[in-house]
Amino acid sequence: MAGNAEYEVLEVGYMKIKPIESEAINSGEVGYIVAGIKDIRDIKIGDTVTESSRPTARPHLGYKEIHPFVFAGLYPFSSSDYDGLKNALEKLRLSDSSLTYFPETSIALGFGFRCGFLGSLHLEIVKERLEREFNLNLLVTSPNVEYKLQTKGQLIVIDNPAKFPAAGDIEEIWEPYVEATIISPTEYLGAIFELCRKKRGKLTQMKYMNTKIVVLKYHLPLAEIIVGFYDALKSVSKGYASFDYEHIPPQEGELVKLEMMINGEVVDALSAIVHKDKAQNAAHFLTEKLRSIIPRHMFEIPIQAKVNNKIIARENIAAMRKDVLAKCYGGDITRKRKLLEKQKEGKKKMRQFGKVEIPPEAFIAMLQIED
Numbered sequence: 555m556a557g558n559a560e561y562e563v564l565e566v567g568y569m570k571i572k573p574i575e576s577e578a579i580n581s582g583e584v585g586y587i588v589a590g591i592k593d594i595r596d597i598k599i600g601d602t603v604t605e606s607s608r609p610t611a612r613p614h615l616g617y618k619e620i621h622p623f624v625f626a627g628l629y630p631f632s633s634s635d636y637d638g639l640k641n642a643l644e645k646l647r648l649s650d651s652s653l654t655y656f657p658e659t660s661i662a663l664g665f666g667f668r669c670g671f672l673g674s675l676h677l678e679i680v681k682e683r684l685e686r687e688f689n690l691n692l693l694v695t696s697p698n699v700e701y702k703l704q705t706k707g708q709l710i711v712i713d714n715p716a717k718f719p720a721a722g723d724i725e726e727i728w729e730p731y732v733e734a735t736i737i738s739p740t741e742y743l744g745a746i747f748e749l750c751r752k753k754r755g756k757l758t759q760m761k762y763m764n765t766k767i768v769v770l771k772y773h774l775p776l777a778e779i780i781v782g783f784y785d786a787l788k789s790v791s792k793g794y795a796s797f798d799y800e801h802i803p804p805q806e807g808e809l810v811k812l813e814m815m816i817n818g819e820v821v822d823a824l825s826a827i828v829h830k831d832k833a834q835n836a837a838h839f840l841t842e843k844l845r846s847i848i849p850r851h852m853f854e855i856p857i858q859a860k861v862n863n864k865i866i867a868r869e870n871i872a873a874m875r876k877d878v879l880a881k882c883y884g885g886d887i888t889r890k891r892k893l894l895e896k897q898k899e900g901k902k903k904m905r906q907f908g909k910v911e912i913p914p915e916a917f918i919a920m921l922q923i924e925d
Contacts, residue, residue, distance in 0.1 A: 555613045559596040560606050561589035594644045599651035620652045622670025623730065623801070624780050625713040626677055627658060627695035627823065628684070629666030635690060636665050642688035643667060646680065653680060658714070660823045663693065668714060671697075674780045695823050699777045702728040702804060715825035718811040721862045728804040730776040733758070736787070738795035740768050745790035753778040754829065774799070775807065777827070812836055814844070815858040817910045837867035845869040848912060855910055 565588035567575040579585035591597060602613035630639050640657075647653050654670035671677040677697060684690050700713045704726040712718055734755070738746055740762075750757070750772050759771035774783075779799070787795050810833050814824035824844075828836050837859035844857050848871055855871040882890055 555604060555609075556601045556617055556619070557596045557598050559591075561591055564588045564590055594647060597648075620672070622652065622654050622672060622700075623776060624671045624673055624677060624697050624699060626669060626671070626697040627660065627663070627666050627714075628655075628669050628681070629660065629663040629693045629695070629823075631691040631693060633664050638688065639667065639684070639690055639692070642684050642690060643669075646683060646687075650680070652676065660716075663695075663823050666693075670713070696826060697780050698827060699730050699780065701730075701809070701827065712827075715811055715827050716822040718825075718827060721810070727807055727809050729807040729809060731802050731805050732774055732776050732779065732799040733802050734770075734772045734774050734779070734797065734799040736770040736772065736795055736797055737763075738768060738770070738791050739766055742791040742795060743768060746770065746787070746795065749783075749786055749790055750774065753783060773802065773805075775805075776801075810861050812840075813860050814840060815856075815860060816844070816848070816912065817855050821912065833861050834866055837861070841867045841869040845871055848910065850874045851910065 565575055566577075566579050566585060567573050568579070568583075568585045573586055576585070579587075587603065598617075598619075600617040602610065602617065604610045628639065628643075630636055643653070643655050647655070652672050653676075655667045657665070658668040659665055669677075669680070671680065674697060677694070681692060681694055684692060698713070698715060700711055703710050703712055703719065703724055705719055705723045706725065710719075736746060736750075747757075750770075753774055755772040755774045755778075757770065758773055759769075761769045763769060784797055787797055808830040809827050810830050812826045812828050812833055813820050815821070816824075824840070826836070841857050841859050848855065848857070850871055850873065852874050854873045857869045857871065858865050859867040
């Protein structure tokens with residue numbers, strides 16, 4: 555009834571270790587239905603099934619559509635595994651109704667899926683299940699959350715940095731927030747205050763349970779806590795602090811799109827939405843990290859970070875150089891210059907048409923921006 559889909563029932567029965575066909579199953583009984591359903595997405599866990607000729611007055615109470623909070627791209631290492639990933643996601647969604655996915659294409663990574671999760675832990679569980687149960691090698695892009703943007707004339711929702719509109723078209727941006735509850739020994743208060751300050755947190759309540767234990771309530775941006783926050787909290791409190799959060803209404807924020815350009819081309823999978831005050835540090839971190847990860851080629855590779863069409867950080871990967879003067883034993887200097895100029899022209903053409911191979915470690919670097 556929630557999926558608004560109608561099918562012809564081909565077979566019904568009961569599950570008695572194995573499926574046993576029956577004449578009928580009645581209201582309230584546990585059994586199975588075979589209906590030749592072609593699209594698994596029509597079936598939602600918790601939905602009410604009723605007879606179309608004489609339907610029930612209303613669906614059973616308690617069903618609620620689940621909306622994801624964290625989004626990430628899942629891509630197979632090999633393009634030949636795309637169909638296997640698609641089938642695996644369809645089967646996995648039968649037992650996990652909170653997982654959402656739809657196809658997307660990346661210039662750098664090829665064909666994959668944009669998936670929605672309830673949180674970063676849910677993302678890790680889904681990735682592990684896909685790799686272990688379906689023997690897939692997956693690449694996961696940096697997780698991000700859903701933003702609401704007021705552009706000129708319309709309100710849009712963005713769950714992918716690649717779809718972020720130009721800065722001139724944006725009037726307001728709202729980002730999801732959570733109310734976090736942190737319980738910790740008082741001796742670690744200073745370190746927790748500093749951690750939450752770096753994550754743009756706002757302290758709303760501080761309550762002492764006794765002389766040694768304190769309860770803190772913070773309003774934190776969801777984007778700041780989905781990667782690494784729990785580990786960092788455990789680290790600064792030596793494992794004693796506990797953490798829980800609930801979603802609250804979104805708040806307005808000063809956010810920008812950070813784009814990474816490699817050899818003059820924007821790599822959409824390396825784009826990120828960051829706070830305006832953190833853009834410069836994040837850009838320097840990523841350019842330096844990518845310079846150390848991407849292998850050298852026969853031509854120079856510039857790595858640039860830009861915000862609002864302005865380059866704010868740059869690193870260069872030096873070209874591998876062949877010694878074209880090895881066979882020159884003396885002689886006129888003009889001959890050596892001629893060989894070097896010829897090499898220079900060749901590298902210029904290679905840089906124009908050459909393709910840069912980006913290793914998987916480059917996308918893992920996106921998870922370490924906060925460090």
